[in-house]
Amino acid sequence: MTGYSPSWLALREGADAAARAADLLVPLRAALPPDGPLVIWDLGCGTGSLGRWLSGRLRGPQHWILYDDDPVLLDLARANAYVTADGPPATIETRAGDLAGLRASDLVGASLVVASALLDVLTAAEIETVAAATGCPALLTLSVVGRVRLSPSEPLDAEFAAAFDAHQRRRGLLGPDAVTTAVKAFGGRGATVVTRPSPWRLGPGQAALTAEWLRGWVGAAVEQRPDLAPFADDYLGRRLAECAGGRLTVEVHHLDLLALPGGTS
Numbered sequence: 524m525t526g527y528s529p530s531w532l533a534l535r536e537g538a539d540a541a542a543r544a545a546d547l548l549v550p551l552r553a554a555l556p557p558d559g560p561l562v563i564w565d566l567g568c569g570t571g572s573l574g575r576w577l578s579g580r581l582r583g584p585q586h587w588i589l590y591d592d593d594p595v596l597l598d599l600a601r602a603n604a605y606v607t608a609d610g611p612p613a614t615i616e617t618r619a620g621d622l623a624g625l626r627a628s629d630l631v632g633a634s635l636v637v638a639s640a641l642l643d644v645l646t647a648a649e650i651e652t653v654a655a656a657t658g659c660p661a662l663l664t665l666s667v668v669g670r671v672r673l674s675p676s677e678p679l680d681a682e683f684a685a686a687f688d689a690h691q692r693r694r695g696l697l698g699p700d701a702v703t704t705a706v707k708a709f710g711g712r713g714a715t716v717v718t719r720p721s722p723w724r725l726g727p728g729q730a731a732l733t734a735e736w737l738r739g740w741v742g743a744a745v746e747q748r749p750d751l752a753p754f755a756d757d758y759l760g761r762r763l764a765e766c767a768g769g770r771l772t773v774e775v776h777h778l779d780l781l782a783l784p785g786g787t788s
Contacts, residue, residue: 527569527640529599531739534732536572539639543664544719544779548580551635554660554783560584561634566622566641566653567591571600573639573664578605578613585613588633592621622649627656635660642666642701642780643691650701654708654782661709661782665721667691669699670776671740675765679758686744686751693747702778709782721779727769734766736773 555561561583565574568589578585585607589600597617605613622645630636636657642650643666653661669688673680691698706716725733741759745752765771 527596529570529596531735532570532572532596534735536570536575538723538725538729538732539572539665540576542721542723542777543576544721545580547662547717547719547779547781550717550783551660551662551781552581555581556634560586562586562588562632563635563637564588564590564630564633566625566636566638568600568617569593569596569639571603571605573637574600574605574613574615575603577637577662578607580608582608584611587613587615589615589617590620590625591617592619594619622652625652625656627658630656630658633657633659635662637662638664640665642705643698644696645701646695647697647704650697650705650708654705654712654714657709657782658784660784661714662779663705663782664779665777666702666705666780667699668702668776668778670774672774672776673762674772675770677758677761679754682748682751683741683744683758686748687740690743690747702780705780705782709780713785714782715785716783717781718778719781721777723773723775723777725773725775730766730769733771733773734763736775737762737766 563585565587568591571589574587587605589597591597597619601615601617605615607613636659642663671684688699697704702718710716737759741755745755762771
């Protein structure tokens with residue numbers, strides 16, 4: 524479902540936490556049921572980083588259902604404690620499954636559906652499946668939107684960025700178009716949909732993450748456009764040297780999306 528390695532998810536967790544649009548929690552809290560335990564589904568949960576961030580920002584008893592198709596990631600997610608804003612730990616269960624098989628009947632009783640860095644690796648049909656199955660508030664975070672800025676800049680930046688975006692759209696995946704599709708899918712079912720920017724801002728303090736992101740970004744670009752291969756090694760070498768020397772900053776733009784069903788906004 525996500526296709527991410529545990530090491531990559533661990534490396535990005537701090538940047539993800541810093542980037543998420545915390546102001547969306549105000550309308551989210553107002554839309555959640557005031558009584559009884561919250562039942563929260565985390566789709567494509569990975570190692571559970573979103574749950575670790577969000578559980579401590581919501582009050583009251585919480586039961587998290589972690590949903591992913593990778594049993595290794597589910598085992599890692601299950602091993603972590605989620606602590607609520609009130610102090611007691613949340614309860615956790617894991618379920619293995621693919622989004623294509625998700626049904627509204629699965630989410631009966633859900634108080635909230637969440638996901639992180641998921642929408643952009645889905646197809647339009649998969650986003651329609653999520654929207655159709657979700658009858659409660661949904662908080663879908665950190666979807667890329669196809670805007671990257673490196674400083675200092677180089678002429679080749681735009682070439683690699685365009686190739687990377689094309690790679691994200693391969694085989695029908697939505698990539699940078701995912702948020703627009705999700706807004707239409709939830710809005711078409713009567714939900715009030717709000718988006719907020721949630722950019723990574725990576726500087727010298729995130730050099731390890733920046734370097735790993737650069738390798739993946741350039742690698743995906745070359746996979747999509749082999750004509751970039753003759754320039755890739757030198758380009759990547761320069762960028763990694765700048766990163767190691769504390770001279771490179773990178774902004775990777777995302778959007779967070781909050782969908783509130785009719786009557787809860």
